[in-house]
Amino acid sequence: MKTLSPTIPVKLSFKAQMLQxxxxxxxxxxxxxxxxxxxxxxxxxxxxxxxxxxxxxLYKHFPSKEDLACAAMVRVMRRAQDFLQSLPVDAAxxxxxKAVARWTMEVQLAGEMPSLPSQNSSLRATLMKSRxxxxxLIEISDALGGWIxxxxxxxxxxxxxxxxxxxYTLYARACDPVLEFLKTGGQHTDAQIxxxxxxxxxxxxxxx
Amino acid sequence: MKTLSPTIPVKLSFKAQMLQxxxxxxxxxxxxxxxxxxxxxxxxxxxxxxxxxxxxxLYKHFPSKEDLACAAMVRVMRRAQDFLQSLPVDAAxxxxxKAVARWTMEVQLAGEMPSLPSQNSSLRATLMKSRxxxxxLIEISDALGGWIxxxxxxxxxxxxxxxxxxxYTLYARACDPVLEFLKTGGQHTDAQIxxxxxxxxxxxxxxx
DNA sequence: GTCTATAGACCGATAGAC
DNA sequence: GTCTATCGGTCTATAGAC
Numbered sequence: 001m002k003t004l005s006p007t008i009p010v011k012l013s014f015k016a017q018m019l020q021x022x023x024x025x026x027x028x029x030x031x032x033x034x035x036x037x038x039x040x041x042x043x044x045x046x047x048x049x050x051x052x053x054x055x056x057x058l059y060k061h062f063p064s065k066e067d068l069a070c071a072a073m074v075r076v077m078r079r080a081q082d083f084l085q086s087l088p089v090d091a092a093x094x095x096x097x098k099a100v101a102r103w104t105m106e107v108q109l110a111g112e113m114p115s116l117p118s119q120n121s122s123l124r125a126t127l128m129k130s131r132x133x134x135x136x137l138i139e140i141s142d143a144l145g146g147w148i149x150x151x152x153x154x155x156x157x158x159x160x161x162x163x164x165x166x167x168y169t170l171y172a173r174a175c176d177p178v179l180e181f182l183k184t185g186g187q188h189t190d191a192q193i194x195x196x197x198x199x200x201x202x203x204x205x206x207x208x
Numbered sequence: 209m210k211t212l213s214p215t216i217p218v219k220l221s222f223k224a225q226m227l228q229x230x231x232x233x234x235x236x237x238x239x240x241x242x243x244x245x246x247x248x249x250x251x252x253x254x255x256x257x258x259x260x261x262x263x264x265x266l267y268k269h270f271p272s273k274e275d276l277a278c279a280a281m282v283r284v285m286r287r288a289q290d291f292l293q294s295l296p297v298d299a300a301x302x303x304x305x306k307a308v309a310r311w312t313m314e315v316q317l318a319g320e321m322p323s324l325p326s327q328n329s330s331l332r333a334t335l336m337k338s339r340x341x342x343x344x345l346i347e348i349s350d351a352l353g354g355w356i357x358x359x360x361x362x363x364x365x366x367x368x369x370x371x372x373x374x375x376y377t378l379y380a381r382a383c384d385p386v387l388e389f390l391k392t393g394g395q396h397t398d399a400q401i402x403x404x405x406x407x408x409x410x411x412x413x414x415x416x
Numbered sequence: 417g418t419c420t421a422t423a424g425a426c427c428g429a430t431a432g433a434c
Numbered sequence: 435g436t437c438t439a440t441c442g443g444t445c446t447a448t449a450g451a452c
Binding site (some may be wrong): 012022036037038040041076077094118119120155156157158159160161164165166168169171172175176177178180182185187188196197199200201202203204206207208 | 244245246248249255302325326327328353356363364365366367368369370372373374376377379380383384386388389390393395396404407408409410411413414415416
C-alpha cells in the first residue's frame, strides 16, 4: 500500500504537525481572550485576528464558538493534570491540596484562567458532551477528593464539612473575584494576594 | 391658580403613583432576569414581555439596557441598606458582619441577586456615574468597614488581614458559585448551604 | 378636538456560521 | 467575504383621557 511507503507517513505527519501547531495557537488565543473578557464578550473575529488566520479557517478546526471555549477549558484542565502529577506522591494530603489552590490562583492572576458563564446552557451542553473535558474534570476531582478525605481523616481539614463542599470551595478559588479586586487595588503583589486568599480560605476570617 | 385646586394634585399624584408602580415592576423583573441569566443573556424584549408592556415604554423610563441593570443594582443596594439599618446598633460587630453575609447568601439562593459581568466597561461606566449606586455602595462599605475594624480590634476577626481584603471576601459571598453548585447537588437545604459556606468563610477549611 | 402614552413595526449594527 | 439572525434602540399610527 502506498500509504505505508516511507515518504507518505512523513508528509502526513508534517501536515498533521502544522495543523496541530495552529490548533494550539488557536486554543492559546482563546484561552487568553476568555480569561481577559469572558465568553460572551469574546468574538470569533477577535480570535481569528489574534491568531492571524481567516475566520473561516477557525471553523475548519472547531465547529462553533462553544467548541472553542471547550478546547480552552480542556487545555487548562490538562495543565492542571500535569501539575497534579508533578506533586510528590508521599506528601501530606493537605500540602497537595494547598499547592493546587495556590496554582489555580496563580494561573488566574497570570490572566490564563478562562472564565465561562455558568448559566449558559449551550456552553454547558458542549462541555458535558466533551469526553476530554469530562474525563479531565473527573480525574482531577478524584485526586482532590482523595486528598480531601485523607486530610479530614487525619484531622488536618475540618471533618465536619462534606468533602464535596470542600472540593467546590477549592474550585471556586480559580474564579475568585477577590483576587482581581485586590490586584486592581494595587496595594499588594501577586504573591501577597495569593497568600492572603490562602489564609482566608484555610484559616477563615475569624481569629485563631 | 388652577393647578392648586384640590383635584389637580390628586390626579398628578395618581399618575405619578402609576408610573412609580410600573417602574418598580420593571426593576423587579430586571432584577429577576439578571439573577437568572446575567446581563448579556438578558434581552430588553424579555424584560418588556415579563412586565407586560411595550419595549418603547421601557425606554420612557430608562434610557438604555445599562441603566436598567443599574436600577436593579440600586434596588438590591437599597435592600441591603434597609437590612443594615434593621440590625441592632449595640450588637457585637462580628454578629452584624455575619448577619450581612447570611443575608447576601440568602438573597442569592432566592434567585434575587443580580449578576453583572465585572469586565463590561459600558456597564461599569453607567454604574460609576450613578449617584444612587455609588452612594449606596459607599454607605454599605463604610458600615461594614467600621464593623470589620472594630471586630479586628477586639480580636474577633483576624487582625492580620487587611480590612479591605475582609470586605472584598464578604462581598464575594454574594456571587459565590459554591452556593449554586451545592444547590444543584440537591443534597442540602438552602439553610444548610448557608451554614456550610458561613463555616468555611469564617472558620476556614482547616480543623480548629 | 387635542394631547399623551402605548404597541408594534422597523432600522442598523454586530456577530456567529459557512 | 457573505448571509442571516438577533438585539439594542427608534419611529409612527392609534387609542383613550380630558
